[in-house]
Amino acid sequence: xxxxxxxxxxxxxxxxxxxxxxxxxxxxxxxxxxxxxxxxxxxxxxxxxxxxxxxxxxxxxxxxxxxxxxxxxxxxxxxxxxxxxxxxxxxxxxxxxxxxxxxxxxxxxxxxxxxxxxxxxxxxxxxxxxxxxxxxxxxxxxxxxxxxxxxxxxxxxxxxxxxxxxxxxxxxxxxxxxxxxxxxxxxxxxxxxxxxxxxxxxxxxxxxxxxxxxxxxxxxxxxxxxxxxxxxxxxxxxxxxxxxxxxxxxxxxxxxxxxxxxxxxxxxxxxxxxxxxxxxxxxxxxxxxxxxxxxxxxxxxxxxxxxxxxxxxxxxxxxxxxxxxxxxxxxxxxxxxxxxxxxxxxxxxxxxxxxxxxxxxx
Amino acid sequence: xxxxxxxxxxxxxxxxxxxxxxxxxxxxxxxxxxxxxxxxxxxxxxxxxxxxxxxxxxxxxxxxxxxxxxxxxxxxxxxxxxxxxxxxxxxxxxxxxxxxxxxxxxxxxxxxxxxxxxxxxxxxxxxxxxxxxxxxxxxxxxxxxxxxxxxxxxxxxxxxxxxxxxxxxxxxxxxxxxxxxxxxxxxxxxxxxxxxxxxxxxxxxxxxxxxxxxxxxxxxxxxxxxxxxxxxxxxxxxxxxxxxxxxxxxxxxxxxxxxxxxxxxxxxxxxxxxxxxxxxxxxxxxxxxxxxxxxxxxxxxxxxxxxxxxxxxxxxxxxxxxxxxxxxxxxxxxxxxxxxxxxxxxxxxxxxxxxxxxxxxx
Numbered sequence: 001x002x003x004x005x006x007x008x009x010x011x012x013x014x015x016x017x018x019x020x021x022x023x024x025x026x027x028x029x030x031x032x033x034x035x036x037x038x039x040x041x042x043x044x045x046x047x048x049x050x051x052x053x054x055x056x057x058x059x060x061x062x063x064x065x066x067x068x069x070x071x072x073x074x075x076x077x078x079x080x081x082x083x084x085x086x087x088x089x090x091x092x093x094x095x096x097x098x099x100x101x102x103x104x105x106x107x108x109x110x111x112x113x114x115x116x117x118x119x120x121x122x123x124x125x126x127x128x129x130x131x132x133x134x135x136x137x138x139x140x141x142x143x144x145x146x147x148x149x150x151x152x153x154x155x156x157x158x159x160x161x162x163x164x165x166x167x168x169x170x171x172x173x174x175x176x177x178x179x180x181x182x183x184x185x186x187x188x189x190x191x192x193x194x195x196x197x198x199x200x201x202x203x204x205x206x207x208x209x210x211x212x213x214x215x216x217x218x219x220x221x222x223x224x225x226x227x228x229x230x231x232x233x234x235x236x237x238x239x240x241x242x243x244x245x246x247x248x249x250x251x252x253x254x255x256x257x258x259x260x261x262x263x264x265x266x267x268x269x270x271x272x273x274x275x276x277x278x279x280x281x282x283x284x285x286x287x288x289x290x291x292x293x294x295x296x297x298x299x300x301x302x303x304x305x306x307x308x309x310x311x312x313x314x315x316x317x318x319x320x321x322x323x324x325x326x327x328x329x330x331x332x333x334x335x336x337x338x339x340x341x342x343x344x345x346x347x348x349x350x351x352x353x354x355x356x357x358x359x360x361x362x
Numbered sequence: 363x364x365x366x367x368x369x370x371x372x373x374x375x376x377x378x379x380x381x382x383x384x385x386x387x388x389x390x391x392x393x394x395x396x397x398x399x400x401x402x403x404x405x406x407x408x409x410x411x412x413x414x415x416x417x418x419x420x421x422x423x424x425x426x427x428x429x430x431x432x433x434x435x436x437x438x439x440x441x442x443x444x445x446x447x448x449x450x451x452x453x454x455x456x457x458x459x460x461x462x463x464x465x466x467x468x469x470x471x472x473x474x475x476x477x478x479x480x481x482x483x484x485x486x487x488x489x490x491x492x493x494x495x496x497x498x499x500x501x502x503x504x505x506x507x508x509x510x511x512x513x514x515x516x517x518x519x520x521x522x523x524x525x526x527x528x529x530x531x532x533x534x535x536x537x538x539x540x541x542x543x544x545x546x547x548x549x550x551x552x553x554x555x556x557x558x559x560x561x562x563x564x565x566x567x568x569x570x571x572x573x574x575x576x577x578x579x580x581x582x583x584x585x586x587x588x589x590x591x592x593x594x595x596x597x598x599x600x601x602x603x604x605x606x607x608x609x610x611x612x613x614x615x616x617x618x619x620x621x622x623x624x625x626x627x628x629x630x631x632x633x634x635x636x637x638x639x640x641x642x643x644x645x646x647x648x649x650x651x652x653x654x655x656x657x658x659x660x661x662x663x664x665x666x667x668x669x670x671x672x673x674x675x676x677x678x679x680x681x682x683x684x685x686x687x688x689x690x691x692x693x694x695x696x697x698x699x700x701x702x703x704x705x706x707x708x709x710x711x712x713x714x715x716x717x718x719x720x721x722x723x724x
């Protein structure tokens with residue numbers, strides 16, 4: 001279970017006290033944080049997660065090349081503590097604007113020149129404190145929708161996600177603030193495109209199959225990933241991921257399953273290693289006669305596939321076969337290409353057959 | 363009021379019968395449709411709308427350069443008629459995949475090579491039939507959320523949009539299928555970024571001001587534009603648009619207000635000429651001391667502003683002054699930059715003051 005707001009405030013206060021202590025002791029104020037970047041990320045086979053390594057970096061106030069970043073990190077930490085104590089949240093863009101000002105006596109120098117500076121300190125703080133930015137009361141943009149038998153409590157409202165029309169429940173940016181009261185479903189289907197989400201909703205796939213439909217509208221937001229994680233962890237709900245049959249769809253699956261390189265330090269909170277991949281695959285093209293509705297691979301697609309072939313998290317026999325088959329056929333296939341068979345084919349045949357026969361990729 | 367499904371089916375049937383009639387009379391099968399492109403679009407000052415002109419084009423089956431497009435348009439018209447009669451909808455991508463196949467006896471030639479071909483026929487059909495694609499049961503991707511005192515009926519569910527937590531009601535792609543049962547609000551605020559939408563929801567702006575909050579998450583979807591149009595038309599609801607203070611924000615306002623060049627034939631159904639622009643403006647920068655949180659214009663921003671200066675729909679004294687002031691200051695300002703004052707400034711002061719004093723751009 002995640003830390004309470006009080007515990008996060010305590011962590012931030014401890015961070016500040018530690019700095020003050022060093023000043024009182026006439027020592028150089030410094031702090032350490034886990035290093036970022038690919039060379040501090042590894043794939044842990046047993047957990048099936050991308051994880052942060054053990055390397056750490058130090059920032060020292062008295063080192064001229066550190067002092068700007070040192071000040072920025074402390075400014076953000078202090079403002080996050082205010083947010084927590086005021087029970088407010090801010091977007092990371094608002095945080096940037098909140099703290100942007102001219103340094104006293106320095107006409108041309110600002111605390112932050114652009115948002116990449118503040119965003120990078122936010123990531124450092126997440127790493128240092130080992131909390132989600134949402135626990136620091138910082139939000140990312142929201143996207144994605146949920147349909148199905150879930151009751152959530154969100155900002156004082158009780159929402160029955162099975163009664164949300166075609167629109168659905170809009171997944172909020174900050175999942176830490178919602179309370180999932182009940183889940184009555186056999187599994188959740190995570191869908192790459194909102195077009196396919198609309199199709200399955202129109203076919204009443206959620207009701208007929210007692211399933212949750214989570215439409216991402218492309219790369220899933222942090223909110224959507226965290227929601228999937230919580231649905232699986234708290235309610236033991238099986239998760240099936242349904243993307244386009246192309247290297248970008250496979251990357252989306254991968255991020256949901258193992259985490260991302262950028263946010264490797266959050267994999268244990270954002271990723272869902274037990275999820276399964278339901279499609280689209282190259283065997284679908286053969287099995288369902290979809291050759292006519294494939295699209296030719298572009299050079300950058302082939303390059304991406306070759307990269308994925310070398311990733312340890314695509315190391316399984318099944319994924320190697322899939323990726324090699326794609327390179328050999330030189331085609332990709334979109335999930336909406338199933339409409340070639342008939343509009344309801346995906347809901348009446350494709351998905352139920354795969355789920356019944358447990359025809360998944362790992 | 364929009365045509366019923368039966369009336370749209372009748373229009374499509376009439377289109378088909380007309381072609382059959384020509385064949386029976388041994389005449390060349392042809393059909394006419396309003397021409398597309400900038401040279402058939404004009405700005406109508408009295409209605410404040412971008413409109414389609416009177417030029418038309420003809421496609422003739424016996425003209426070799428027309429026959430492919432002729433066949434494609436008929437295929438899509440016929441499939442739309444099926445959709446309407448089956449009470450199904452399809453995304454425009456599904457429509458493409460539904461109809462893609464190899465022409466008999468032509469190993470290398472497909473009915474449609476890519477989706478741009480089918481999308482362009484969909485637009486021709488909308489123009490010819492004078493209906494929305496949603497009335498042809500074709501959907502675009504959904505995006506945007508709604509918060510506030512609105513009750514909608516959507517796919518058999520009755521949804522109270524004032525009780526949707528932080529997430530909100532996800533605006534569906536096809537607004538023709540929802541029934542707006544009641545609206546109890548003083549006005550609707552249409553917001554460019556979802557981050558600002560989250561801010562206003564967190565500040566309970568909707569409840570405190572009896573307002574609807576419509577967050578677009580960037581360029582508003584067709585669904586969001588159509589919803590705004592219907593809220594204004596059916597319920598006489600004032601519409602205030604709140605975007606970044608930059609040429610892209612102003613373009614978003616413009617599309618909501620007057621329509622877009624691309625979809626000029628739909629302006630009367632999608633646009634809301636009575637809406638007002640609430641901000642951000644260059645005077646905000648002076649009035650609220652926001653100089654420190656502006657961003658420098660890039661060359662492409664300046665180019666875009668100069669284009670907008672020449673558009674007749676930005677011809678008013680107020681907009682000319684605004685655009686020229688932006689060129690002179692050489693800066694733009696984002697809506698979330700208001701966080702510089704304080705997180706709640708936008709909700710407690712900025713918006714209420716503007717609305718009370720009716721400080722809008724036309």
